[in-house]
Amino acid sequence: MFMLDEILSHKVQEVKEKQSLVPLKEIKEKIASARMPRDFYGALKKPGISLIAEVKRKSPSKGELRTDFDALSLARMYAKYGARAISVLADVKYFGGGAHVVERIANDSQVQVPVMYKEFIIDPYQIYEARAVGADAVLMIVRAIEPDRLPEMIETAHDLGMQALVECFTAEEAERAVTAGARIVGINNRDLQSFEVDLARSEDIRRVLPEGVVTVSESGLTCGADARKAEALGFDAMLVGEAILKAQDVPARVREFAYSYMGTQV
Numbered sequence: 427m428f429m430l431d432e433i434l435s436h437k438v439q440e441v442k443e444k445q446s447l448v449p450l451k452e453i454k455e456k457i458a459s460a461r462m463p464r465d466f467y468g469a470l471k472k473p474g475i476s477l478i479a480e481v482k483r484k485s486p487s488k489g490e491l492r493t494d495f496d497a498l499s500l501a502r503m504y505a506k507y508g509a510r511a512i513s514v515l516a517d518v519k520y521f522g523g524g525a526h527v528v529e530r531i532a533n534d535s536q537v538q539v540p541v542m543y544k545e546f547i548i549d550p551y552q553i554y555e556a557r558a559v560g561a562d563a564v565l566m567i568v569r570a571i572e573p574d575r576l577p578e579m580i581e582t583a584h585d586l587g588m589q590a591l592v593e594c595f596t597a598e599e600a601e602r603a604v605t606a607g608a609r610i611v612g613i614n615n616r617d618l619q620s621f622e623v624d625l626a627r628s629e630d631i632r633r634v635l636p637e638g639v640v641t642v643s644e645s646g647l648t649c650g651a652d653a654r655k656a657e658a659l660g661f662d663a664m665l666v667g668e669a670i671l672k673a674q675d676v677p678a679r680v681r682e683f684a685y686s687y688m689g690t691q692v
């Protein structure tokens with residue numbers, strides 16, 4: 427089965443189970459004591475191409491990514507060496523993450539940058555969960571959400587003081603994201619069927635986005651040269667996981683991606 431479809435059908439079951447175990451009312455009570463959201467949009471909008479560095483233990487396309495994986499120490503290194511935001515996988519089954527992993531990182535005193543809850547969101551319940559653990563932003567994949575519900579989902583994130591990074595694979599999805607109220611649009615360079623990466627495809631999609639929308643190049647960026655290409659195409663930010671997670675020298679790899687603003691205020 428197409429991998430995204432498999433993940434999404436698992437999410438339908440997972441969300442139902444969670445809702446029966448922890449009612450939304452309880453999640454909302456927890457939100458009252460969550461720390462104040464940080465400005466994810468502002469972090470990505472700074473001069474230079476901003477790095478969102480990803481914490482993920484494994485992925486369906488690449489399997490386990492590091493033998494010495496330690497989510498919190500990676501997040502601390504990312505923040506220290508130049509990431510302007512951190513994406514943390516909340517999915518347990520396919521990516522080896524969890525809401526508790528996001529919570530530890532989002533509330534750690536050494537991580538002062540915005541933290542994104544990277545989940546396959548299909549229901550507003552998950553958006554409340556994200557805020558309850560202290561997340562500043564959530565990922566929403568356009569094709570994972572019923573078209574009629576996308577505006578309501580984005581609004582829910584905004585009402586909770588978070589931002590939504592709305593992910594697209596086509597120009598039509600990018601237009602739909604903007605119409606639904608997205609302020610931050612991500613273009614995924616990876617075809618989730620073949621897992622092939624094509625940065626050029628994102629160029630065409632980015633062109634349909636209006637001024638003022640923050641654009642993020644996602645997936646398959648391998649080195650500083652790719653970051654430079656994404657910057658030349660006009661992207662405000664990039665989401666990088668594997669290339670950093672597989673690096674022997676993580677701080678050096680983070681600095682390589684953060685080249686456009688290293689030596690200035692990050």
Ligand SMILES: O=C(O)c1ccccc1NCC(=O)[C@H](O)[C@H](O)COP(=O)(O)O
Pocket residue numbers: 429430480482485486487488614618644645646647665666667668669
């Ligand atoms: O990466 C996968 O195998 C994958 C499979 C199915 C759905 C999503 C998948 N990846 C999620 C991502 O979008 C990446 O974690 C993210 O963009 C970072 O990409 P990378 O730098 O290539 O690790």
